[in-house]
Every structure is written in structure tokens, then in C-alpha cells.
Amino acid sequence: MTQSDILVLGSTGKTGRRVVEALRARGATVRPAGRSAEVRFDWNDDRTWEPALTGVRAAYLVDRQDQPGAWDAAAEIAALAKLAADSGVRRLVLLQARTTGLVGGKDLGAGERGVRDSGAEWTVLRPNWFCQNFDEGVLLDSVRAGELRLPAGDGREPFVDVADVAEVAATALLEDGHQGRVYDLSGARALTLAEAAEEISRASGRTVRYVPVAHDDYVAELVSYDVPADYAAFVADLVGQIRENLHSTPTDTVERVLGRPPRDFTDFVREAAASGVWNT
Numbered sequence: 001m002t003q004s005d006i007l008v009l010g011s012t013g014k015t016g017r018r019v020v021e022a023l024r025a026r027g028a029t030v031r032p033a034g035r036s037a038e039v040r041f042d043w044n045d046d047r048t049w050e051p052a053l054t055g056v057r058a059a060y061l062v063d064r065q066d067q068p069g070a071w072d073a074a075a076e077i078a079a080l081a082k083l084a085a086d087s088g089v090r091r092l093v094l095l096q097a098r099t100t101g102l103v104g105g106k107d108l109g110a111g112e113r114g115v116r117d118s119g120a121e122w123t124v125l126r127p128n129w130f131c132q133n134f135d136e137g138v139l140l141d142s143v144r145a146g147e148l149r150l151p152a153g154d155g156r157e158p159f160v161d162v163a164d165v166a167e168v169a170a171t172a173l174l175e176d177g178h179q180g181r182v183y184d185l186s187g188a189r190a191l192t193l194a195e196a197a198e199e200i201s202r203a204s205g206r207t208v209r210y211v212p213v214a215h216d217d218y219v220a221e222l223v224s225y226d227v228p229a230d231y232a233a234f235v236a237d238l239v240g241q242i243r244e245n246l247h248s249t250p251t252d253t254v255e256r257v258l259g260r261p262p263r264d265f266t267d268f269v270r271e272a273a274a275s276g277v278w279n280t
């Protein structure tokens with residue numbers, strides 16, 4: 001371990017894995033952390049926090065707000081951020097989401113205050129829905145089954161590629177000029193779910209249909225698959241933000257930070273199809 005280590009939470013996840021790669025590609029020394037990573041870090045076990053933080057100069061923070069179960073994000077993130085600053089961590093980059101208000105009763109920006117007030121330099125990332133939900137995340141099984149049943153109406157979402165989120169995170173961790181900033185991160189084009197499904201169908205050679213469903217029917221459907229009712233409501237509310245076009249306007253933040261346009265949805269789809277992930 002050296003003083004130049006950068007701690008990456010959620011290092012086995014969609015963004016964290018790529019943040020590790022992006023940092024290493026730029027020559028940084030990285031400490032990948034998580035419950036099943038090289039360095040053990042568990043939000044539920046604060047004895048793992050200090051060892052993970054000791055000796056690092058910057059940290060990428062991923063919360064667990066999007067998982068089932070109650071969790072006091074505001075308190076936990078504030079405690080971790082304070083411990084980090086007290087341990088000499090100079091810079092924190094926090095992943096949140098481009099959401100508004102309460103989602104299924106949760107404030108997905110709950111961790112921001114703790115990071116801002118920690119005393120460390122901070123950057124907050126608020127991305128739109130990830131492209132990789134379709135090939136690594138919550139929508140993969142639906143794509144494989146050929147039917148995306150969601151309460152998204154004909155709302156539009158400028159899906160962002162997690163590779164761009166990771167590059168922005170690495171830039172904010174390593175370079176000056178991004179501190180005290182909140183970055184809304186989107187792709188360049190807002191697509192309806194029907195358009196996304198069409199692109200996936202075209203590239204994969206398989207028919208994937210988008211079927212709009214009503215909010216309450218969607219919740220009932222998830223509950224019938226044994227999803228806890230509060231989590232079903234959370235996911236339905238999250239998708240409802242697409243239906244209501246709450247964050248459908250693309251931002252130019254990726255281009256401003258990285259000096260190049262965001263990765264296009266079509267390129268994401270082409271690569272995912274070529275990987276065979278959607279073949280069943």
C-alpha cells in the first residue's frame with residue numbers, strides 16, 4: 001500500500017470495475033474494494049471501513065441505495081466520508097443518480113450532503129440510466145426473454161454508457177478542476193424503450209419487444225415473482241421517472257469533462273450483441 005492508492009468501492013460492479021481499469025490505464029495504484037474484492041469493505045460492517053481507507057489519497061464511493069432492504073444512506077455515507085477525511089483521504093468522488101425527489105420513499109441523493117460536509121474535496125456524479133442495464137444489469141433477463149415489460153410509457157431516456165461514467169470518475173479522482181462539482185452524466189440521445197428494444201433487436205437478430213405496462217400492474221407483477229413490495233414500488237417509481245421524462249434532456253457534461261462525445265447507444269448495442277450476451 002502506498003499513499004498514492006485510490007480506493008474503489010463497488011469494484012466488482014458495473015462502474016467500479018471500469019473505474020479500476022480506467023485508473024490503472026492512467027498509471028494509478030488502485031485498491032479495489034467490496035465484500036468479494038481484494039480489499040474487504042462492507043457497508044454493513046464498519047470494522048472494514050478504516051483498514052480500507054488507511055493510506056489512500058482518494059476514493060470512489062458507490063452506495064447500495066438501489067438494493068432491496070432499508071439502509072440509512074445519509075448517515076452511513078456521512079460517517080464514511082468523515083472517517084475518510086479524518087484518515088487523510090483528500091478527494092472523494094460519489095456515485096449517485098440523476099433522479100428527482102423520493103423514489104419508492106428513498107432520496108437517491110441522500111449521501112451527497114455527508115460527502116460535501118466531510119472536509120475532503122468532493123465531486124458528485126449523477127448519471128442517467130446505464131446502457132449496461134440491458135446487458136449486465138436489471139434488464140438483462142428481460143432482453144434475453146425477448147420482452148421488456150416496463151411502466152416507462154413512451155418516455156425518453158438518454159442512457160449513458162458506464163465506460164463514460166468511469167472515465168469521468170477517474171478524471172475527477174486524478175485531475176484538478178472537478179472539485180465541488182455535481183456532474184449530471186447522460187448519453188447524447190434520448191431514446192424511448194421501444195427505440196432501445198428496436199436497436200437491440202436489429203443488432204442481435206432476435207426480436208425484443210417493449211411492452212408498456214401500468215405502474216400498479218408492474219408492481220403487482222414483481223410482487224408475484226416474490227420481489228418485496230417496497231422494493232417493487234421503488235423500481236416502479238424509478239422507471240416512472242423515464243415515463244415522466246424527468247431527465248430526458250441530454251447533458252454535455254461527458255464531452256466537457258472528457259473532451260469527446262459520449263459513447264452512442266448504437267455502439268453499445270453493437271458491442272453487446274457481438275459479445276453474445278443476448279444469445280439464449
Ligand SMILES: NC(=O)c1ccc[n+]([C@@H]2O[C@H](COP(=O)([O-])OP(=O)(O)OC[C@H]3O[C@@H](n4cnc5c(N)ncnc54)[C@H](OP(=O)(O)O)[C@@H]3O)[C@@H](O)[C@H]2O)c1
Nearest residue numbers: 010011012013014015016034035036042043066097129130
Ligand atoms: N443502473 C443504473 O442505471 C444506475 C443509474 C444511475 C445511478 N446508479 C447508481 O449506481 C450505483 C450502483 O453502482 P454500479 O451499478 O456500478 O454497481 P452494481 O453493478 O450494482 O454492483 C454493486 C456493487 O456494490 C457492491 N456492494 C453491494 N453491496 C455491498 C455492501 N453491503 N458493502 C459493500 N459493497 C457492496 C458490490 O460488490 P460486492 O458484492 O463484491 O460487495 C458491487 O461491486 C447505485 O448507487 C445506483 O443508484 C445506477
